Amino acid sequence: MPTLPIIHHSEEQDLGPYRMERLDLEFSNGERRRYERLKSRGHGAVMIAAIPQPDTILLIREYAAGKHGYEIGLPKGRMDAGESILDAANRELKEEVGFGARKLTHLRSISLAPTYMSHEIHLVVAEDLYEERLPGDEPEPLEVLPWKFDNFNELMLREDCSEGRSLAAMYIVRDWLKTRK
Numbered sequence: 634m635p636t637l638p639i640i641h642h643s644e645e646q647d648l649g650p651y652r653m654e655r656l657d658l659e660f661s662n663g664e665r666r667r668y669e670r671l672k673s674r675g676h677g678a679v680m681i682a683a684i685p686q687p688d689t690i691l692l693i694r695e696y697a698a699g700k701h702g703y704e705i706g707l708p709k710g711r712m713d714a715g716e717s718i719l720d721a722a723n724r725e726l727k728e729e730v731g732f733g734a735r736k737l738t739h740l741r742s743i744s745l746a747p748t749y750m751s752h753e754i755h756l757v758v759a760e761d762l763y764e765e766r767l768p769g770d771e772p773e774p775l776e777v778l779p780w781k782f783d784n785f786n787e788l789m790l791r792e793d794c795s796e797g798r799s800l801a802a803m804y805i806v807r808d809w810l811k812t813r814k
Contacts, residue, residue: 673752680709682806683759694776706799722757728769734759
């Protein structure tokens with residue numbers, strides 16, 4: 634396993650919701666380079682795979698400003714200060730989907746672009762669901778779409794389902810659920 638580079642100098646620049654960090658690094662072979670990475674602000678984020686039945690996952694359709702269109706994906710959101718991963722996941726599930734979960738499992742963290750961003754999102758499986766809605770911060774109600782795992786091939790080819798973290802997470806959850814049987 635390679636040795637991590639030595640950080641000789643680090644400086645940050647404020648970019649609103651992110652900070653740009655410049656790193657002066659020295660690698661184990663003596664090479665020196667300057668790297669830049671975006672560091673997110675806040676307390677982290679969660680993505681929820683809500684499973685109402687063993688063969689179904691709940692997706693949402695919401696406005697995506699980056700593409701100026703509506704996208705299908707897993708519900709997700711930022712964690713509040715002092716909030717645990719599981720508490721944040723249950724709160725976001727109630728806000729975006731209208732369900733709470735009696736059983737929550739943190740499967741893993743997923744990075745967006747680890748070569749230049751520090752951001753990770755925590756993937757949580759929510760099971761044993763019950764109806765409960767909390768007010769959220771969305772500007773309009775989100776459409777909830779129950780999706781059968783057997784129909785993933787249709788979902789993967791849709792133009793309105795392109796968010797890589799959601800796509801990867803759905804396969805991770807599907808395969809994880811198979812290992813429990």
